[in-house]
Amino acid sequence: MELRNIQRVYLVGIGGIGMSGLARYFNHLGCMVCGYDKTETPLTDALNAEGMDIIFTDDASLVPAEFNEPNQGTLIIFTPAIPQDSAILNYFKANGFELYKRSQVLGIISKxxxxxxxxxxxxxxxxxxxxxxxxxxxxxxxxxxxxxxxxxxxxxxxxxxxxxxxxxxxxxxxxxxxxxxxxxxxxxxxxxxxxxxxxxxxxxxxxxxxxxxxxxxxxxxxxxxxxxxxxxxxxxxxxxxxxxxxxxxxxxxxxxxxxxxxxxxxxxxxxxxxxxxxxxxxxxxxxxxxxxxxxxxxxxxxxxxxFKGVKRRFEYIVRTEKHVYIDDYAHHPEELKACIASVKKLYPDVKLTTVFQPHLFTRTRDFADGFAEALDMTDELLMLDIYPARELPIDGVDAHTILNRMQLADKHLLSKQEVIKRVQDLQPQLLLTVGAGDIDQLVEPLKQAFGYVE
Incomplete structure (x- = not known):
């Protein structure tokens, strides 16, 4: 596949952060860019506004006619996070298209x-x-x-x-x-x-x-x-x-x-x-x-x-004399330790309330002791259930796998709505949300729970 030949691009999993970057790149080059993702998000809304055609139903009949048959001008990109039984993914496989991972396309571009x-x-x-x-x-x-x-x-x-x-x-x-x-x-x-x-x-x-x-x-x-x-x-x-x-x-x-x-x-x-x-x-x-x-x-x-940082990387959502609310993507024990340590260094005398959403059943199973050690560094923990992403549940692995290993007394397993209600009622002075799943959906509701509405 030569970069100069590409005229049409379809991305299966277009809403991912890496995939969306490729979508924007090819759109910038003037290519026809279309894609599928299972969930509509602010990022997919932005891609739509930039002129890309995105669907949210895994139905191969909705794929544009321009992608009916493989040719040198057509590039199909997929993310490994897409389930193998995806109808759109299997449509491209069955019709003889060569499918490329994001990393392979980066290799083509950077060549x-x-x-x-x-x-x-x-x-x-x-x-x-x-x-x-x-x-x-x-x-x-x-x-x-x-x-x-x-x-x-x-x-x-x-x-x-x-x-x-x-x-x-x-x-x-x-x-x-x-x-x-x-x-x-x-x-x-x-x-x-x-x-x-x-x-x-x-x-x-x-x-x-x-x-x-x-x-x-x-x-x-x-x-x-x-x-x-x-x-x-x-x-x-x-x-x-x-x-x-x-x-x-x-x-x-x-x-x-x-x-x-x-x-x-x-x-x-x-x-x-x-x-x-x-x-x-x-x-x-x-x-x-x-x-x-x-x-x-x-x-x-x-x-x-x-440098103003990266969204969801130690990002200040609220920063006033009354409240500080930081959001971070940390989803590995070492990342959690680094993030919590930095918050503690900046605000050594303030109680830290942390909301954490574990990401993947396998990661929770493999690093339960590390997560427990990292989360014991906070003062209060509000734990969400595991975000499964691409995985099916594993028997005996859930949020309690971490909670039961922790020494911290002030820990609670809550739903998202319960987290919002608790923050609204208690108004913690220092709040941290961490995780790589859909915990980002809590950012605006928690901001509003503090009374900050744009």
């Missing part, structure tokens, strides 16, 4: 371009968005495919005119092995997706394969301590030794500041436009990538101060 790819079990969306923002602010006209909505651009895709592309490289289903980057960043390699990989060793091997695919003369940037067995520039925060470090981390007037140092460059007094120790760590990786691309320290410093 021949200077590619910066960011991988990791967590941290990759913010890090890739930080790199994109620094390059954009420095006048380097990059294209970018992000795993979240970058607040500065209100989009998950940027359209550049240069040969430079930034992509978020997804390890799920080994998808990132379709990429051959010039610069690669690996933020983390914690055990995850064990329903795909089987064990942590297989996941580690996959990351090592990704690292081995960097082009000759390319650069690898990796968090200090990752077992990659590849030459790389390491990064970290605090006192630990690495090739690039953030040190002298402090909070001034509610904002995080730090100093950056690698073997050649020192950038002092960097203000982060977003909070969180984990985001300073992400910023160190982004700075190192930007330095490889000849961005100056002053440009980097200015860009980090103006």
């Amino acid at each position: 021949g371009l200077f590619t910066v790819a960011v991988a990791g079990t967590h941290g990759k969306t913010t890090t890739s968005s930080l790199i994109t923002h620094i390059l954009t602010e420095a006048g380097k006209d990059c294209t970018a495919f992000l795993g979240g909505i970058a607040t500065n651009y209100n989009s998950n895709v940027l359209y550049g005119g240069s040969n430079l592309v930034v992509v978020e490289a997804d390890e799920y289903d080994r998808s990132f092995l379709t990429l051959y980057p010039d610069i690669a960043v690996i933020t983390s390699m914690d055990a995850d997706h064990l329903d795909i990989y089987g064990d942590h060793g297989q996941l580690t091997d996959s990351f090592r394969m990704f690292a081995s695919q960097i082009k000759a003369g390319g650069k690898l940037i990796a968090k200090q301590g990752l077992p990659l067995n590849h030459e790389c520039a390491t990064y970290t925060i605090g006192a630990e030794a690495a090739d690039a470090i953030a040190h002298n981390i402090r909070i001034q007037n509610g904002s995080f500041y730090f100093d950056f140092q690698n073997g050649d460059t020192a950038i002092n007094g960097i203000e982060m436009g977003i909070p969180g120790l984990h985001n300073i760590e992400n910023a160190v990786a982004a700075i190192q990538a930007a330095l490889y691309l000849n961005v100056t320290g002053n440009m980097i410093k200015a860009a980090l101060a103006s």
Whole structure:
């Protein structure tokens, strides 16, 4: 499949964050873009408003006639999250279409371009968005495919005119092995997706394969301590030794500041436009990538101060003297620990109420002890039932699998409506919602429960 030949694109699962970015990209190129998703969301509403035709019924008869038969001008993209019994998915299979995953299409787009790819079990969306923002602010006209909505651009895709592309490289289903980057960043390699990989060793091997695919003369940037067995520039925060470090981390007037140092460059007094120790760590990786691309320290410093973050990544929903409400995508124990620790550091003397929705039965089963340990860091927990996503229930695995392992006394299993009612009645001063399922549907109702209505 050659990019220049593509005239029509159909995306099965168009409403996903990665898939929607591809939809926007091909729509921008002038292609006919259509798709299916099971649920109408604000993101699919936005795609419709941008001129894309989307259906929400899994009925192959609703697929436009332009997609009746395979040809060089037609591209069909699917997400592995779509059930294998999907009528539309099987329509394309039965009629001889070649189906491409999102990652394969990113490989087609990035072929021949200077590619910066960011991988990791967590941290990759913010890090890739930080790199994109620094390059954009420095006048380097990059294209970018992000795993979240970058607040500065209100989009998950940027359209550049240069040969430079930034992509978020997804390890799920080994998808990132379709990429051959010039610069690669690996933020983390914690055990995850064990329903795909089987064990942590297989996941580690996959990351090592990704690292081995960097082009000759390319650069690898990796968090200090990752077992990659590849030459790389390491990064970290605090006192630990690495090739690039953030040190002298402090909070001034509610904002995080730090100093950056690698073997050649020192950038002092960097203000982060977003909070969180984990985001300073992400910023160190982004700075190192930007330095490889000849961005100056002053440009980097200015860009980090103006970075507004990514939707659902430590996003302030309410921030007043009376209430603080933060929403985050964290859905792995290590992400939860980092998020809760950052909230506690910012608001050390305020009771933290956390609403958490576990994501996937297998992840809950595999990491129940880690989730319990992370959630014990909060002061009050309002737990929702597991969001199943692509999975069927597993006997004996539910929200109690985590709750029963916790030491925290102030914990409650509630429905979404019960969470809204509790917040409305108790008006917690500090609220955090976390999870990767449909917990985002609670954001506006909880905001209204505090009395903040736009």
